[in-house]
Amino acid sequence: MPERRKISDEPVSASLKRVDLQPCKFFLSTGSTLLDLSVSDRHPGGVGSGRVVQVIGDNSTAKSVVLKEILGSAQRLGGHAIELDAEYTPDFARAGLFGLDVGDWKDEVTHAENIDKPLCEAVKVCPSYTYRNPSNLEQLFDHEIGPALMLTEGLVPDGVDKKTGEVRTKEADFSIRVPLAIGVDTFTALASSAEERRDLDVGSYNMERAKTMSGGFRKWIKHVGRTDSTIIAVDHIRSAVGVTFGPQWTTSGGKAMQQYASTRIFLAHAGTIKNKLDHEIGIWVRAKCVKNKIAPPFREVRFAVLFDYGVDDVRSNLAWLHEQKTIPSKLTINGAWYSWGDGRLGCGEETAIRAIEDNDLEKELEQEVVRVWRILYAPPARKVKER
Secondary structure (H helix, E strand, O other): OOOOOOOOOOOHHHHOOOOOOOOOOOEEOOOOHHHHHHHHOOOOOOEEOOEEEEEEEOOOOOHHHHHHHHHHHHHHOOOEEEEEEOOOOOOHHHHHHHOOOOOOOOOOOOOOHHHHOOHHHOOOOEOOEEEEOOOEHHHHHHHHHHHHHHHOOOEEEEEEOOOOOOEEEEEOOOOOOOOEEEEEEOHHHOEOHHHHHOOOOOOOOHHHHHHHHHHHHHHHHHHHHHOOOEEEEEEEOEEOOOOOOOOOEEOOOOOHHHHHOOEEEEEEEEEEEEOOOOOEEEEEEEEEEEEEOOOOOOOEEEEEEEOOOEEEHHHHHHHHHHHOOOOOOOEEEEOOEEEEOOEEEEEOHHHHHHHHHHOOOHHHHHHHHHHHHHHHOOOOOOOOOOO
16 A cells, blocks of 8 residues: 655645745836836836826926836837827927837827827827827826726726726727836826816816816726836926925825825926036936835935936936945046046046947946945844834
8 A cells, every 4th residue: 555645733834935026017217227226226127017106396307208218118118108198298209319109100290080089999109109188187087097007908998887886898909018107297287177167267176176186096096006007197396385394395186196106206406417518408307206105215316317318327327426425336536537447438527428338338337326226225234023
C-alpha cells in the first residue's frame, strides 16, 4: 500500500508569502523626472491609474503643458488619450512639443459635425486620441467621461435602471484601449445646465456646480478605479477672500474635487529663463503635491518649461543636482565649468545641456537624480511599532 503523507499541524496560512503590490497598475509620466518622483516616489513614475488627479495653478504656470504630457504618456504605453476642452482653445500645432500625438488634425477645422455627437458615435481623430468640447458639467460626466469609461470595456451606456439606479449598458461598435487618460481643461470654465438656462443676473451658481460635481464623481468614480483609467482635471485658482490662515487660494465648484482627487498638484511661477540676448524663452515652475494618496505628500520640486520645446528635463535635473550641496553626485561645477564624472561637459549651462544630449547621457542623468532622491527621502530607521 502507498505510504500515507503525514498531515502537518502547521496552518496553511503559514506557508503563504505576502507580496506587496504597487498602488496603481499604470503610471503616466508628467514629462519631468522630478515631478514624477514627487508624485509617485518611483522611477519610472508619474500620476497613477484608477485615480483622479487635479492640476491647479495661476495663469501661465504650465498646467496645460503637464496635462498634454500625461495624455501623451498614456499613448506611449499603448493606451488612449481623450482631451475634453471646455475653453475651446485647441493647440494641435504645438501638442507634439509636449508629447501628445493628435494625428492629422493639426490643420483641420476642429468644430466638425462629430464634436456634437455622443462619444460612442464620434469619429476618432487618430487611433489613440479623441478631442471633445463639453458644454456643461452634466454633459461632461454623463456624455463624455461616463461613455469613455464604458468604452474601455467595449460597452456604452443604455439608460438607467429605475429600480436599482445602475447604468444599463450594451455592446459598443468599438472600444478604447487602456491605459485611458481623460484630460479636462478646465473644470473652472464649465457651467451647470441650470446656469446655462437662466440670465446672468439671477441667483448664484456656486451650490449648483458643487452639487453637480459631487453627484458626477459619486456616479462614475467606481468606474474610474475599475477600468484603471485616469482623470486629469485642470483648474484655475482664485483668491480665498477672508482667509487669514492656510492657503490664500481656492478653486470653484465646492469640495468635491478636493475629496475625490487622489493627487493634487499645485503649480506656481518660479522665475523666467532667458537666452544670451536677454529675451525670455521659458519659465521655471514650482510644483508641490498638496495632496497625495499614492506616495508621501507635500514634496516640492522645480522644473523648467521652454516655450518652443516643452518640459526641459535635462535642465531641470542639472539644476536640481547642483542644489543638493550635502550629497555628492556625478555633477560637479567649478566656476562656470560643468563636469560629469571624470569628463568635462563644457563651460556654461547651455553647453553642458548640449553635451548631455550629444553623448546620450539623459538616462544616466535621470538615474543619478533618482539615486540622490532616495538618499534625501530615505525612510527613518525606526523600530517597527507593535500592533
